[in-house]
Amino acid sequence: MAPKAGGKxxxxxKGAPAKGKKDDKKEEAADQPAPTVTATAAxxxxxxxxxLAQVNLDGLPHCPNDQILELLREKYETLxxxxxxxxxxxxxxxxxxxTRLRLAGFKKLVKGANLELKVYDMEQMSRLFMVKxxxxxxxxxxxxxxxLGVEQFFTLLVHLAFCRDNPRFAQGKDVGFAGxxxxxxxxxxxxxxxxxxxxxxxxxxxxxxxxxxxMVLKGxxxxxxxISSFSEKIxxxxxxxxxxxxxxxxxxxxxxxxxxxxxxxxxxRSIDMTEASGLTVTxxxxxxxxxxxxxxxxTQNPEDLAVGKPSYELSCIMEALARCGDKxxxxxxxxxxxxxxxxxxxxxxxxxxxxxxxxxxSCRERV
Numbered sequence: 001m002a003p004k005a006g007g008k009x010x011x012x013x014k015g016a017p018a019k020g021k022k023d024d025k026k027e028e029a030a031d032q033p034a035p036t037v038t039a040t041a042a043x044x045x046x047x048x049x050x051x052l053a054q055v056n057l058d059g060l061p062h063c064p065n066d067q068i069l070e071l072l073r074e075k076y077e078t079l080x081x082x083x084x085x086x087x088x089x090x091x092x093x094x095x096x097x098x099t100r101l102r103l104a105g106f107k108k109l110v111k112g113a114n115l116e117l118k119v120y121d122m123e124q125m126s127r128l129f130m131v132k133x134x135x136x137x138x139x140x141x142x143x144x145x146x147x148l149g150v151e152q153f154f155t156l157l158v159h160l161a162f163c164r165d166n167p168r169f170a171q172g173k174d175v176g177f178a179g180x181x182x183x184x185x186x187x188x189x190x191x192x193x194x195x196x197x198x199x200x201x202x203x204x205x206x207x208x209x210x211x212x213x214x215m216v217l218k219g220x221x222x223x224x225x226x227i228s229s230f231s232e233k234i235x236x237x238x239x240x241x242x243x244x245x246x247x248x249x250x251x252x253x254x255x256x257x258x259x260x261x262x263x264x265x266x267x268x269r270s271i272d273m274t275e276a277s278g279l280t281v282t283x284x285x286x287x288x289x290x291x292x293x294x295x296x297x298x299t300q301n302p303e304d305l306a307v308g309k310p311s312y313e314l315s316c317i318m319e320a321l322a323r324c325g326d327k328x329x330x331x332x333x334x335x336x337x338x339x340x341x342x343x344x345x346x347x348x349x350x351x352x353x354x355x356x357x358x359x360x361x362s363c364r365e366r367v
Contacts, residue, residue, distance in 0.1 A: 045151050046307050048076060052149035059161055061169075063190045071191075071336040072154055075198050077303065082109070083153045084302040088208075090147075094294045095253050099306055100147035103129060106156075113204040115160070122169040128163060132156040150306040161197035162190050210298050217322055222338035227318050231343045234321070235314050237348065242312065252312040256320070257292050265324075265347050267294060269354040283361075285354045287328035295323035321345055328354075334361040 045051040052073060058064050072079065084098075089105035092098040106129050107122065109115075116122050132155055133146035148156060163170035165188035188196075217223055241255040248255075260266050268286040297305070299316040325344025329335050335343065335357075343357040352360075 037304060044149060044308065046309075048303065049349075050075075051151045051154065051307065052076075055158065057153045057158060057190075060159065060190045061186060067191055068158060068194055069179045071194055071198060072158075075202065078202060078207065079154065080150060080156070080306050081302045082202070083150050084297070084300075084305055085206050085208045088294055088297060091290070092297065093254075094306070095251055095305075095310060098253075098293070098297055099308065100149060101145055101153050102147045106148075109205055112206055113201045115164065115201060117164060117167065120164050120170065124163075124170075125160060125165075129156060132159065143342045157197065158194055161193040162186070162188075165193040165196060184235060208298060208302075213298070213323060213326075214319065216337070217319060217341075220337055222336070223322065223341050226338050226342045226345070227322070230342075230349075231314060231318070232316060233349055234345065238312065238314060238317050251310070252317075253293075253296055253310060256296055256317070260287075260292050260324070261349070263348065263350070265290075265344075265354075267360060269358070271355050271358050273359070283332050285328050285332065285358060287324055291327050292324055295327065296320040298323060321348060329357070329361075332358060332361055 021256060042054055045054055052069050055069065055072065057065050057068060083101060086105035086109045087098055087101050089108055090097050090100070090102045102133055103126060107126065110122060110125055129148070130146055132152050133148050166186040169186040220242065224291065236254070241252050241259065245251050245255045266287050266289050268284060270282050271282040272280050274280050274281050299319040321344050322341045325340040325342075325347075326337065329340040329343055332340075339361060343352070343361075344356075346352040346357065348352060
């Protein structure tokens with residue numbers, strides 16, 4: 001069983017002369033551990049084994065720790081993919097934000113997997129989320145500032161599985177902690193509760209669409225040819241992003257989005273074109289900053305990203321730009337998938353503007 005993260009709080013006024021029984025009692029109370037569990041004091045996990053080692057199963061009655069951890073190990077890849085997908089419900093302005101689950105993302109997970117019960121509803125589940133995120137007491141269910149790392153997410157899921165299957169037991173105590181001796185034993189054992197969660201509800205949770213896009217990109221020979229022809233120039237561009245990241249003490253992810261904004265690649269552009277029929281048609285290109293962030297994050301391996309190990313290799317950045325181009329020019333029917341990819345690469349390198357790309361596609365269609 002993994003130890004609780006976080007140690008005893010420092011006793012206030014330690015070393016000061018005694019001032020009476022009242023002060024002694026205060027000092028004794030200060031020596032008691034805080035009534036919530038946080039993982040903020042533990043070093044962030046750097047790999048799968050460290051994530052599993054930091055899963056906190058304290059407070060679960062008669063919990064077979066080794067068996068629970070083995071279940072999590074078997075479903076690790078899927079669980080991490082789910083975690084990263086719902087982390088993206090925040091703004092994701094930094095890699096840290098993109099790898100922390102906030103309450104809004106958790107609520108979407110609960111809704112999407114249909115986890116809510118009348119006897120154990122969203123408010124109670126949100127309260128459990130807050131406790132696992134380090135909230136003090138039970139009045140913080142609406143605190144949007146707290147967030148969970150991947151190891152805390154695993155902890156939350158196990159406790160949620162148990163509380164959902166044993167709502168009366170859970171309500172007879174502080175959520176997430178051992179019940180009073182007067183509380184009746186749980187009806188569903190911890191192991192069975194976790195199995196129920198992983199077998200019935202995990203398949204309902206969203207995991208992103210990484211593989212679908214990658215298959216389309218890999219299978220389009222024209223798009224692959226475009227990527228190959230731009231590889232050298234984009235490689236040099238990535239190097240410049242890395243240098244900027246080092247100088248500004250940021251990372252390539254932040255610089256990637258910042259460059260797109262600075263270059264004018266984000267936002268909406270439109271152009272009116274008169275067709276052969278005489279009708280005027282408005283063509284638009286549109287790419288929001290959040291879409292650009294998601295395009296980058298969707299190229300990453302969830303297992304590596306969850307423990308702070310993003311990849312900035314050429315293949316990942318190329319895929320990110322291809323995703324951006326596919327989104328940006330999606331409404332222009334005259335542009336093929338490969339043409340959308342080429343347009344984005346040319347935008348980034350300053351070879352052609354959005355208006356030129358749209359005009360070229362429209363003229364080609366009329367010809």
